[in-house]
Amino acid sequence: MKTLIRDVTILTMNDEAPFVGDILIDEERITNIQAEVIADADEVIKATGMVAMPGLINAHQHTPMSLLRGFSDDLKLMDWLDKKMLPAEARMTPEDIYWGAKLSMAEMIRSGTTTFADMYIHMNEVAFAAEEVGMRASLTRGLVFLADDGGKRMGEALDLINRWTGKAEGRITTMLGPHSPYTCPKEPFKEVIALAEKLKMPIHTHLAETKEEVIKIREKYNQTPAEFLYNIGLFERTHALLAHSVHLNSHDIGLLKGMKGGVSHNPVSNLKLGCGIAPVLDMIEQGITVGLGTDGAGSATTVDMFEEIKAATWLQKLDHGDPTRLPASQALLMATRESAKLLNIHDEVGTLEIGKKADIILIDIRKPHLQPIHHIESLMAYSVNGGDVDTTIVNGKTLMRGRQLLTIDEEELFKQVSCRSKRITEGV
Ligand SMILES: CSC[C@H]1O[C@@H](n2cnc3c(O)ncnc32)[C@H](O)[C@@H]1O
Ligand SMILES: [Zn+2]
Numbered sequence: 456m457k458t459l460i461r462d463v464t465i466l467t468m469n470d471e472a473p474f475v476g477d478i479l480i481d482e483e484r485i486t487n488i489q490a491e492v493i494a495d496a497d498e499v500i501k502a503t504g505m506v507a508m509p510g511l512i513n514a515h516q517h518t519p520m521s522l523l524r525g526f527s528d529d530l531k532l533m534d535w536l537d538k539k540m541l542p543a544e545a546r547m548t549p550e551d552i553y554w555g556a557k558l559s560m561a562e563m564i565r566s567g568t569t570t571f572a573d574m575y576i577h578m579n580e581v582a583f584a585a586e587e588v589g590m591r592a593s594l595t596r597g598l599v600f601l602a603d604d605g606g607k608r609m610g611e612a613l614d615l616i617n618r619w620t621g622k623a624e625g626r627i628t629t630m631l632g633p634h635s636p637y638t639c640p641k642e643p644f645k646e647v648i649a650l651a652e653k654l655k656m657p658i659h660t661h662l663a664e665t666k667e668e669v670i671k672i673r674e675k676y677n678q679t680p681a682e683f684l685y686n687i688g689l690f691e692r693t694h695a696l697l698a699h700s701v702h703l704n705s706h707d708i709g710l711l712k713g714m715k716g717g718v719s720h721n722p723v724s725n726l727k728l729g730c731g732i733a734p735v736l737d738m739i740e741q742g743i744t745v746g747l748g749t750d751g752a753g754s755a756t757t758v759d760m761f762e763e764i765k766a767a768t769w770l771q772k773l774d775h776g777d778p779t780r781l782p783a784s785q786a787l788l789m790a791t792r793e794s795a796k797l798l799n800i801h802d803e804v805g806t807l808e809i810g811k812k813a814d815i816i817l818i819d820i821r822k823p824h825l826q827p828i829h830h831i832e833s834l835m836a837y838s839v840n841g842g843d844v845d846t847t848i849v850n851g852k853t854l855m856r857g858r859q860l861l862t863i864d865e866e867e868l869f870k871q872v873s874c875r876s877k878r879i880t881e882g883v
Pocket of ligand 1 (some may be wrong): 536597724
């Protein structure tokens with residue numbers, strides 16, 4: 456199957472200026488991209504007045520938490536998590552997880568995200584949903600070792616890896632997921648790292664999200680959370696995806712320097728939970744890869760990556776009192792190429808290039824809030840919102856066209872979500 460996208464403004468995110476041209480997709484890959492492509496195609500998408508860019512990559516999600524959107528707002532993180540999220544999650548069945556994940560996927564496809572990194576429970580169901588819906592995903596069974604040794608959860612983590620790595624036409628990859636320094640004590644955390652090293656698996660974890668976490672880890676280990684992870688060998692032994700990394704001092708940042716992987720910055724969740732502002736520019740200056748994610752809809756409330764792009768740039772400008780910091784082009788890179796590095800899939804996605812997988816979004820800029828056009832990158836970072844995405848293509852397959860979802864029955868989805876979310880949250 457060949458698809459030709461015609462007469463579109465192309466933003467490759469590969470250090471070149473935007474240009475008007477055509478993109479040819481053959482099966483799952485981009486096979487030509489230039490000013491004019493002469494080729495036969497099974498489908499021609501006339502994209503005059505649209506911008507093509509790489510699909511956005513959400514580097515930190517908990518997809519099924521979309522069932523908990525708006526259920527518990529305006530609380531501190533530990534109250535929100537312990538008193539609201541965990542009790543509600545304890546009631547979730549595998550079917551709930553499937554529908555919650557699908558709701559997130561519908562929102563992500565509608566707002567231009569083509570890939571997500573997910574950490575949650577009952578991850579088989581998330582994998583089924585991703586396989587069916589057509590998104591690209593890096594899936595992780597979250598591991599918490601507080602009340603017991605977490606043996607059952609480790610079994611589920613390994614089962615997920617064995618069943619799903621490389622499946623769904625290669626769209627699914629997997630990681631190991633010790634949840635955080637405050638929910639995974641030293642010995643089990645070290646065991647997960649050893650396993651990750653043996654299996655050559657990346658690790659997805661949370662780091663230094665709140666001041667309370669820093670205090671807890673200081674009391675328990677007399678270390679900062681970053682020192683704790685450094686001292687148990689995480690940064691030298693495996694590729695690691697660190698969500699948040701808000702409370703890092705300059706010594707901590709030095710410890711992350713040279714690590715494989717990097718940090719998912721999740722500014723909307725950090726803002727809403729009042730966690731603080733991550734030292735994004737200091738990390739980037741030290742050569743640390745910083746991508747972008749939303750965190751779950753239970754905290755961020757939406758999973759529209761265009762909101763994260765805006766929040767990321769605004770926060771750094773505000774924090775440094777300098778509007779020149781974290782410009783539009785850099786924020787867009789964080790949501791595409793840099794997030795792809797965090798998921799270790801940058802050979803395949805994150806930029807528009809011949810030979811890469813065809814994960815492409817088309818944004819309709821024939822709208823009042825997107826005119827006139829001075830700088831395409833500024834327009835994409837500061838003016839576009841998720842609702843402007845017209846077409847979403849993953850692995851060469853069109854998942855949304857003219858804002859119609861092609862792989863999800865939304866009517867059925869909303870019915871399922873409505874009754875399931877009521878049951879899960881009742882009385883919590
Ligand atoms: C064990 S599966 C993942 C686990 O993470 C919880 N979670 C969601 N958002 C956050 C966050 O911002 N910080 C810490 N933990 C978070 C989620 O509720 C699941 O229990
Ligand atoms: Zn999270």
